[in-house]
Amino acid sequence: MAIQFGRGDGSRTARTLRQTRSRCNLRGWIGNYPAVLDRPPGMPQPRPEPDPTPPAWPHCGHGSTPDDPVGCRGIHIPGHTACLAHLAGAERDVYLGTLGPGADLDHRGTPITEDLLNRILDALRDPTTLRPRFGTAWFESATFEGMAQFESVTFEGAAMFESVVFEGIARFPAAIFKGTARFHSATFKKAAWIGSATFKDTAQFESAVFHGAAGLRSVTFEGGAGFKSAMFHGDTEFESATFQGLAQFELVTFEGDAGFGRAAFQRSVNFKGATFRKTIRFASATFAGVARFASVTFEGIALFSDATFENSALFISATFQLTAGFLSVTFDGTASFQSVTFESSALFTSATFHSNAEFQWATFQDDARFESATIYGDTLLEQAVFERSANLGPLVCAGG
Template sequence: MADADRDAYLAGLTPGADIDHRGTTFTEPLLRDLLDALRDPGTGRPRLGDAQFGSVTFQGGASFVSATFQGGASFVSAAFEGGAGFVSATFESVARFVSAAFEGLADFESATFEDVTRFGSATFQDLTTFESAAFERSADFESATFERDARFGSATFQGDARFVSAAFEGGAGFVSATFERDARFESATFQGRAEFVLATFQGDAWFVSATFQGDASFGSATFERGTGFVSATFEGRAEFVLATFQGDAWFVLATFQGDARFEQAVFERSASLGPLVCAGRVKLSGAVFGGPVTLSFAARRLECRRTRWSSTAELRLRYATVDFAHAVFEYPLTIAAEADPFVLPDGQPVAEQALADAPDAPDAPDDTVRIASLRGVDAAHLVLADVDLSGCLFTGTVHLDQLRLEGNCSFDAVPPRTQWRRWRPVRFTQRRTLAEEHHWRASRPAAVRGWNVAVLGTGRVGPLQLAPVYRALRKAFEDGKHEPGAADFYYGEMEMRRHADDIPRSERSLLTAYWALSGYGLRASRALGWLAAAMLVTIMLMMGFGLPKDSPKQEATGTVPPGGGKVTFEIDKADPQNPTGNRFTGERFENALNVTLNSVVFRSSGQDLTTTGTYIEMASRVTEPVLLGLAVLAVRNRVKR
């Protein structure tokens, strides 16, 4: 238009007039003249009726600050080559920015969208700000692309918020944002940091198949209804610290390549965390689960310190090392190891490649589930199945005797059978043992190699604290009808009592003798060895001092009265004579062996003995049956069912 015609057109506009400038190219002065013509004298703000800016090109900055769009506002396929300022703008009807291109700063701070808002397939090449914006109806950003940071801090979405397939190539900030209805981020991609700190989701929140390439922070966020992160991928850290899930929460098939942090998060209803794969650590310390929960993790480490369960829970794990210190649960809780990968609904196994691709992952990942600590736990409702307890810390666990162990729950063992201490061999009896006994023995001045040294932060405990732990675990094994396993813990209990400082010296001496003779009635080989030695000593003593020189002969003396008649004989037996000469003959060995074997079964052989031999037999008849009984007891303890 010529200048005169353009001036005449602008002079004819009034505030609230409908305008249609589709396909027009606006410079900054031209747009300023247009808005000045539509400015309301009472408020000093531009007021537009139905505004059509489809396919418009804004060559400079486009400033619609505080403008009011009373009718529909269409910026479909518009190109903003400079900054776009819609600060405090009000859209009273439908606002369309579909396929719009924002090459400079896009600032919608404190803008109000009273009707449906559509930014589908829009492109934001620079910083985008929707801070404190109010979307009173649905807001559609489907397939929108934000090439730099996008800020929606304190924004309010009163209708549905759709960011389906949106691409945030910079940071995405939804700090303190409020989603009063459904928030849909299905298949959205966040290449930078995604911040939903203090955000409130009053409707359903769906992040199905969303990809977070940077860190994702949902700290202190509130999810009032259902929350779904099904098949979501977190390539950086995922933080849900202090988040509150008031509805059901699903993290099925989610993948975490970094740490997944849920410290002090609250799950008020049922939650299904998994099956999911985490190459780092899953942190649930201080979290609260108010409803039934199933946790299925393939992760490097699971931290549940001071976690609280107020309903039944099941933890099915792979690879993980679990720290369960001071956890609280009021209903049955099961921690079980999964031998095979988790299975998808279609029967396919869950991919665990993220674990293998982790920087610190070993070449051959070990899928063993290890329990690192149960300190401070009330184990009355705890069930462990197929887990490794070789490094578990038990001191301070309450009701440990009610712990249920299912499947193959393995414990640590003593060092290899023979070690050396100061140039002399030390032989260890193989048995199950606790990690804390390893730590205590390794800390002693004369410790031999093979005992595991405590890591920093595990604390130091001694026999006084370990004895009741062994006693409680022994009872747990006995209640589970696993008598051979209970025998190992009885051995450990007696070992701790033998080394405890509060035991009187006389009792410790008695325990030491009991240990030396038969391994507390659990080592048949030791008792039989002592029995064989005692029998050999008895035989040698009998041959040397116990058997007389010759067997005493009976002698009869009598008087024959003159003229015949009745004869009376008085028969006496000579005292056995102490042996002389060669005492170690075959005949004497046979007699000594006969005496010794009868002594073992607490019988008298009837053999004539010297006075010394009588006392030797008496001592043998006391000691050797006791040793035989200890051997029988040891065998019984190993085969008892």
């Protein structure tokens, strides 16, 4: 059955819908909807004033001045009044000599050079596996001044990187986090490579800022993964990542291309209020729990081709500014596109809806294509607006 919706012909559209209701359970007819902002580029950022509030721990104070009375915020090494960075050379050697695989560390607020980090890692290196092994690691508010190389490191306890600043490239590939991993409000000024890492407990990246590329390909999150309000300025890769717990991406902004191809969301995932400014790829991704994309803004092309939604897929009030590609997608639960705005082509060719397909109050400003789609539940179109042609044929409506 091929149904063509002509431009601006509301009465003929409504008549066609009524004629097909008996076979397709189409319920509804027609109604209308708006847009978004930006800010000027190229303005130098004002240099932040030193924070006059001292940290909660006993701190080093090295380099304090009348303008910066706090000075270095690094926590004291036990038995000393300086942090590891400002400890005298011989005393630093003695401290590092007390460390071994699995040792607990507390270097909150400490500036850590690339050379100093390498010396810490060597002190923690397991002679059997040759992998550095931390116990509980406290790096809250520390600054890593060069490349931070944590490749193949194991954190046996909690890994606390809250409010850390990574000045250089941050590398955590194949790292294992056995306890809670806290990167809340961390700043990655260059690329962050975390591919193939394993988070066995909660991974918290809320309000983190990634200024460079972020590579999280093939990462395994065995606990919850929290990225609420994070900001990704460069291209971001979550391809083939596995989320075994709840995945939280509310209010996240992706400024570059973002890839979740073949990602597996084994529980619910929430992207409510997120913004994708460039191309987003969820091709062949699997959503086992409820997938929430309510009020998401897709400014670039959105590709969900061959994805599988095993539970409800909720895109309520989302906006697709460029092509929305849902080709060959499988919706096992309710697929809700209520109040969605499709500003460009909406492609549902060969999609399969095993439950209801809800498009009430949706606005299609460009072509809407449903050729070879199969709908087993009801197709709900109350007050949907088709401003250009809609090609629904051949469409199989198998619902009662």
